[in-house]
Amino acid sequence: MALIVQKYGGTSVGNADRIRNVAQRIKAHRDRGDQIVVVVSARSGVTNELIDRAKSLNPFPDEREMDALLAVGEQETIALTAIALHAIGIPAVSRTGAQAGIITDDAHTRARILDVTGGDIKAQLDDGKVVIVAGFQGLSTDHEVTTLGRGGSDLSAIAMAWALKADLCQIYTDVDGVYTADPRIVPDARKIDVLSYDEMLELASSGSKVMQARSVEFAQKYDVVFEVRSSFNDKPGTIVKAEAPNMEQILVRGVAVDKNQVKFTLNDVPDRPGVAATLFQALGAGGVVVDMIIQNIGRGGLANLSFTVSKEDVPRADKVMVEVIKTLGGGNLQPKADIAKVSAVGIGMRTHSGVAAKFFGALAKAGVNILMITTSEIKISVAIDPAEADRAAQAVHAAFDLGKS
Secondary structure: OOEEEEEEOOOOOOOHHHHHHHHHHHHHHHHOOOEEEEEEOOOOOHHHHHHHHHHHHOOOOOHHHHHHHHHHHHHHHHHHHHHHHHHOOOOEEEEOOOOOOEEEOOOOOOOOEEEEOOOOHHHHHHOOOEEEEEOOEEEEOOOOEEEOOOOHHHHHHHHHHHHHOOOEEEEEEOOOOOEOOOOOOOOOOOEOOEEEHHHHHHHHHOOOOOOOHHHHHHHHHHOOOEEEEEOOOOOOOEEEEOOOHHHHHOOOOEEEEEEEEEEEEEEEEEOOOOHHHHHHHHHHHOOOOEEEEEEOOOEOOEEEEEEEEEHHHHHHHHHHHHHHHHHHOOOEEEEEEEEEEEEEEOHHHHOOOOHHHHHHHHHHHOOOOOOEEEEEOOEEEEEEOHHHHHHHHHHHHHHOOOOOO
16 A cells, blocks of 8 residues: 555646546545545636736735635635545545645745644545645644745645655646657657656756746655656656666756746946845845846946846836835846746756757757856756747757657
């Protein structure tokens, strides 16, 4: 008998028929004698609908109240999933994030998990029940309902697998696994059988929408092996686990595209020590996650500094920048520009030369102009015009022969 944590995303539970399909999949595992904990997202489109309703009443809704509102989506799904299981003779019980013992800090709409107690889940499992847990939500140390941010159900599932010492964690979604690129952009993209945590983390943070980056960080920290697979078929998915020596044989594992980025440029700021610290400390305090950064060489006592953030963080960044310019006593904000980020990721970069030359050569051959560059030990990323993103991804994917098995 194994203890399995399964997570089903919004598309997998998007309507009554799909919830019935999920219930049958759960039943198949339980019939083998496994104990099953299921973490579910809100049905596809529900969270956006709730956000739109709130903003129709107030363009800047209170974040505490938004958490109280958005938690409704997952609570609907846990009840519906439990009801579907009851209909096919499977004892099941639903639990909110709070009831499942997911304890967070008090950062509403983007809370971080502090602990997971599991509540009474083990007792319910020992009583023969399937436990359905609401993903994306928790309870703060001040006993307030909190949410974990976009994709937070992935994090809920990984954290629950760790807390319960599960034998297996399966992330069910609407795709067969993690691909070498988005198949909608690169038609010859292939499913990857095995990825390291580092590679999955870089792909997630670079725009791959299969997994949420924070959940991969948590899995890596606590060594939770998980599988990304489809809820619509029984094909093996992609296993994500600790790095093994043979993984470095593959130079580049995948190409990611992120079209959800905006570039801020602050011109004519004083060129003196502490300016960058002032700016990025303020952005951090404002809850803004900064991605790419570039600063030019100062001339005449002034410098220009550019950075990128996700579109969701633009309102927060706008507010911070007004105050930063006042604090610095100079500088002006250039009009914001939408950009796309294209990245190549692979732990093989650590031990192979020539990756950068091939990457930039492919972009040059495709006629793609580069606006910004950033690198890590296993990743190269560029900011480019969004109109060129698909062409750039196709060129890089082809240059590294990722379409070949």
